[in-house]
Amino acid sequence: MLGYALDRLLTLVPTLLAASLLVFLFVRLIPGDPAAILLGDAATPEQVAALTRELGLDQPLWKQYFLWLGNILEGDFGTSIFFGKPVLAVIADSAETSILLAVTTMGWIVLIGVPIGILAAVRQGSWIDQATSGLAMLMASVPTFWLGLYFILVFAVGLGWFPSSGFPSITGEGGLLNLRYLVLPSLTLAAPNAALIIRLVRASMLDVSREDHVRTARAKGLHPLRVAIKHIFRNALIAVAGAFGFTFAALVSEAVVTETVFSLPGVGRLVVQSILRRDYPVIQGVILIVVVFYMFVNLLVDLAYARLDPRVSLK
Amino acid sequence: MALLEVRDLGLAIAAGGRLLPVVRGISFAVEENETLGIVGESGCGKSLTALAIMGLLEDTAIRITGGSIRFEGRELLTMAPAERRALMGNRMAIVFQEPMTSLNPVYRVGDQIVEVLRQHRDLSTSEARERTLRLLEMVQVPEPEQRVHSYPHQLSGGQRQRVMIAMAIACDPRLLIADEPTTALDVTVQKEILELLQDLQKRMGSAIVLISHDLGVIAETCDRVAVMYRGTIVEEATAGELFANVAHPYTRGLLASIPPADRDVEWLEAIPGRVPAVDQEIPGCAFHPRCPFVRDLCRTARPEGRDFAPGHSIRCHFPREWRT
Ligand SMILES: Nc1ncnc2c1ncn2[C@@H]1O[C@H](COP(=O)(O)OP(=O)(O)OP(=O)(O)O)[C@@H](O)[C@H]1O
Ligand code: SF4
Ligand SMILES: [Mg+2]
Numbered sequence: 001m002l003g004y005a006l007d008r009l010l011t012l013v014p015t016l017l018a019a020s021l022l023v024f025l026f027v028r029l030i031p032g033d034p035a036a037i038l039l040g041d042a043a044t045p046e047q048v049a050a051l052t053r054e055l056g057l058d059q060p061l062w063k064q065y066f067l068w069l070g071n072i073l074e075g076d077f078g079t080s081i082f083f084g085k086p087v088l089a090v091i092a093d094s095a096e097t098s099i100l101l102a103v104t105t106m107g108w109i110v111l112i113g114v115p116i117g118i119l120a121a122v123r124q125g126s127w128i129d130q131a132t133s134g135l136a137m138l139m140a141s142v143p144t145f146w147l148g149l150y151f152i153l154v155f156a157v158g159l160g161w162f163p164s165s166g167f168p169s170i171t172g173e174g175g176l177l178n179l180r181y182l183v184l185p186s187l188t189l190a191a192p193n194a195a196l197i198i199r200l201v202r203a204s205m206l207d208v209s210r211e212d213h214v215r216t217a218r219a220k221g222l223h224p225l226r227v228a229i230k231h232i233f234r235n236a237l238i239a240v241a242g243a244f245g246f247t248f249a250a251l252v253s254e255a256v257v258t259e260t261v262f263s264l265p266g267v268g269r270l271v272v273q274s275i276l277r278r279d280y281p282v283i284q285g286v287i288l289i290v291v292v293f294y295m296f297v298n299l300l301v302d303l304a305y306a307r308l309d310p311r312v313s314l315k
Numbered sequence: 316m317a318l319l320e321v322r323d324l325g326l327a328i329a330a331g332g333r334l335l336p337v338v339r340g341i342s343f344a345v346e347e348n349e350t351l352g353i354v355g356e357s358g359c360g361k362s363l364t365a366l367a368i369m370g371l372l373e374d375t376a377i378r379i380t381g382g383s384i385r386f387e388g389r390e391l392l393t394m395a396p397a398e399r400r401a402l403m404g405n406r407m408a409i410v411f412q413e414p415m416t417s418l419n420p421v422y423r424v425g426d427q428i429v430e431v432l433r434q435h436r437d438l439s440t441s442e443a444r445e446r447t448l449r450l451l452e453m454v455q456v457p458e459p460e461q462r463v464h465s466y467p468h469q470l471s472g473g474q475r476q477r478v479m480i481a482m483a484i485a486c487d488p489r490l491l492i493a494d495e496p497t498t499a500l501d502v503t504v505q506k507e508i509l510e511l512l513q514d515l516q517k518r519m520g521s522a523i524v525l526i527s528h529d530l531g532v533i534a535e536t537c538d539r540v541a542v543m544y545r546g547t548i549v550e551e552a553t554a555g556e557l558f559a560n561v562a563h564p565y566t567r568g569l570l571a572s573i574p575p576a577d578r579d580v581e582w583l584e585a586i587p588g589r590v591p592a593v594d595q596e597i598p599g600c601a602f603h604p605r606c607p608f609v610r611d612l613c614r615t616a617r618p619e620g621r622d623f624a625p626g627h628s629i630r631c632h633f634p635r636e637w638r639t
Contacts, residue, residue: 209374212416216479218371220431221403231419238421310466311420 001303008299012292019291020072024065027283034081034278055081057280068284077288078281082274087285090270097167097266101189101259102251104182108190109197109247114240116194117201121236122228124206132198139195144254148188148261155184165263185262189255193247200243204236211235238309245301249294316388317344318522319368319490324382326363326372326546328593334378335593338364339546342382345490350516350523352537352554354530354569358590360546361526362412365494368524369409370399387489405435407490408483414476414499418467424478425451425463428485435486450481453518454511473504477511484515491516492524497532509536530569534558542566545590545601548620552627562623562634564606600632608636 035051036043052058056067071078077087120132156164167181168174208214209232217231218224256268267286274282306312326338338360345351353361366372368384370391384391386407391399411417419427425447432443444463451459454477467475476496483491493512497505513536516523527533533540533554540557542550542565550563561567568586588605591597597604603613612632623629 212411212413213419215371216411216417216482217419218373219369219404219409220482221400221405221434222430223400234421235419309421311468 001306004306005299005303008302012295015295016288016292020069020288021065023284023287023291024068025061026287027280028061030275030278032278034280037278038081068281072288077285080274080279080282082277082279082282087281090282091267091285091289094265094267094270096169096171097259097264098252098255098268100167100170100179101182101186101255101264101266102248104179104186105189105193105251106244106248108186109194110244112190112194113197114201117198118205118228118233120198120202121205121209121232122224124202129202133202136195136198139191139198142191144188144192144257145261147191148185148258151184151188152261167262167264167266182264185258185264188261189251189258193251193254196247197240197243200240201233201236204239205232207239208232208235238305241304241308242301245297245304249297252290252293318347318349318387319345319524320383320385321364321368322383322385324364324367324384325380326360326367327378327380329376329378330594334380336380337377337546337593338367340382341543341546341548343541343548343551345522345524347489347522348516348520349539350513350525350537352533352540353524353526353543354528354533354540355543356528356569356586356590358593359543361528361543362494364543365409365492365524365526368492369407370403371409401435404431404483404488405486406488407492408486408488409492409494410476410479410483410496412495412498414472414479414496417479418475420467423464423466424470424475425465428463428478428482431482431485446485447481450485451478453484453515454478454481455507456481472500473508476500476504476508480508480511480515484519484521487519488521490522490524492526494526495528496525498528505532512536530566542569545597547601547630549602549630550623550628552624556624556627560624560627562627562629563631564608564634564636565602567637568605600630608633 033048033052034057035048035055039047039051049058056064059067068078075088077091079085080087080090083090116132116135120129123129152164155161162183163181164184168178170176170178172178205228214227214231217227222231252267255266256272258264259266259268260272267290271283271286273279274286321344322342323340324338324342325336325340327334327336341360341364343351343353353364355361363372363377366375366377367379368386368391372379379392382392386402391402418424422430425444428447428450429440429443432438432446433440436443438446447463448459451462456462456474456477462470462474462478467478470478476499480496491512496512497508500508509532512523512525525533525536530540537554539553540551541548542557542563544565550557550561550566552560557566558570561570565586572586586605587607591601591604598617599615600606600609600613600618603609606613610633616632618630618632620628620630623634
């Protein structure tokens with residue numbers, strides 16, 4: 001399995017090179033001149049030209065690209081035009097929020113999606129099934145920003161249970177208790193994804209329950225719940241595992257709206273603001289890291305398949 | 316008291332608010348230690364009968380419309396689910412028609428046998444593992460120590476069916492239902508599996524219901540034979556009596572068409588036509604559209620069951636017509 005993982009990582013190299021080129025070109029397509037934006041309206045053309053030269057933006061594109069790529073290979077993602085700090089440091093500042101948000105969100109998705117999905121499948125056709133499918137429909141169709149605002153209104157402003165905005169680091173004052181800042185955002189972000197998992201778990205379980213081996217399990221005299229979990233769900237998990245992976249990966253982009261609604265200092269917001277500031281190095285750095293993250297999640301999903309399904313061999 | 320007594324069992328498919336009868340009031344009994352063969356063409360309701368006895372029709376489109384199934388003197392159809400589960404895989408067990416798909420693909424075969432042992436016997440995991448090894452030896456799986464760790468996809472069809480048999484006999488069932496256990500397998504393997512079943516029966520003293528669409532298989536293995544046609548038992552006798560004294564035109568057709576051993580025959584050339592579709596109503600004798608000896612009475616009056624000879628019952632207005 002380790003050998004397979006290393007092989008896979010090697011095949012990522014050309015993909016990453018292609019991705020880096022696309023990212024680099026894409027960022028240059030955003031209209032607007034970073035130097036002019038940084039200096040503001042009052043700047044003279046001479047000042048703008050001087051800054052452009054200082055930032056290296058007067059060089060030919062291919063030169064800029066190879067310079068950037070060469071530095072990355074040495075672990076240097078460049079310097080943020082806006083913050084004047086190394087890009088990696090800028091990203092690290094917002095990474096904590098994003099990682100914790102993604103992890104708590106995944107927690108909710110599993111905690112809500114899996115048991116409700118199992119329940120709906122086991123009680124197929126009953127009022128429970130209908131109620132959960134209605135709930136899933138609702139969760140999937142309410143727009144994220146609307147749900148976020150609604151949560152703020154009810155649980156933060158109204159009931160005062162949770163804070164409504166910001167996220168102080170868990171390393172600072174308050175420690176792990178600061179995670180309560182993430183409760184409403186993560187629930188907001190989890191809702192549509194949990195709805196997807198509910199439906200997927202239900203549908204795959206119903207598929208599996210028609211398979212012959214489930215009849216064998218029943219013929220053993222096992223309790224229906226044991227049949228449902230150990231035999232049906234365990235097989236349905238093979239189909240669901242992929243969805244967990246892709247959901248997790250997609251959270252990165254879905255988080256942008258949530259981070260905005262809850263004023264969270266996350267990566268999503270960093271990207272949006274960096275685009276507004278034409279902070280090329282930061283945009284490039286973030287996107288490249290996100291691409292690596294996607295590929296990594298993809299690899300994890302494949303490894304998970306192999307663990308879950310003995311018929312899959314890693315080759 | 317017979318070990319298993321099926322009385323007037325009726326099964327129907329629920330489809331579009333209607334109930335289409337598939338098993339139309341069948342009755343038979345299985346004594347301790349006996350092998351009963353149930354034979355009939357594809358679709359006549361053999362598997363559904365087996366599933367009804369095992370209690371595996373829940374969550375399907377099949378409804379039990381009437382009758383009774385008594386096992387060891389107790390009525391199964393009104394039994395509490397938990398009580399019934401205590402019998403399933405324990406006092407009664409089944410081997411299915413589909414060895415390739417009947418094992419759970421994600422668990423090692425050894426663990427799947429251990430599971431049924433632990434369900435019904437108060438065994439520690441290591442005791443159950445020990446017994447699993449002995450069961451695999453009994454069903455003649457080569458290298459059981461290695462095979463317990465195999466996943467189903469790593470085994471051949473014959474080996475999977477052996478594992479299914481090991482699982483079925485794990486708790487020493489009094490009744491073993493074998494639903495076409497060899498239909499999906501190679502001819503050579505078929506023979507081995509049938510011999511294995513006979514051998515096991517001798518050793519364990521359990522009763523077997525062997526379902527097949529092949530009278531040849533039944534002839535070699537069974538004490539008594541029930542011939543099914545379109546959800547009805549049309550002839551029943553001890554194997555010796557039946558083969559010496561065939562009385563029903565359908566059984567005669569089956570006999571004439573015992574397939575050459577190397578072919579899996581879906582329909583039988585000696586009997587013209589095919590089994591009519593489930594939703595087709597046939598007045599009179601259900602076999603009359605295909606019967607070479609059909610007369611007017613057959614088209615209107617459904618034949619009742621009656622004794623043709625002692626211990627030999629039949630459902631036909633004009634049995635053994637071919638003699639005259
Ligand atoms: N779950 C189901 N839903 C609807 N119809 C069914 C179902 N199971 C079986 N049937 C139908 O009921 C009839 C009897 O089926 P059954 O499986 O008992 O036949 P069989 O005698 O075992 O045939 P074979 O030799 O092919 O196994 C068939 O016409 C079949 O199509
Ligand atoms: S009752 Fe008539 S049609 Fe039916 S099997 Fe007997 S002879 Fe043939
Ligand atoms: Mg069948």
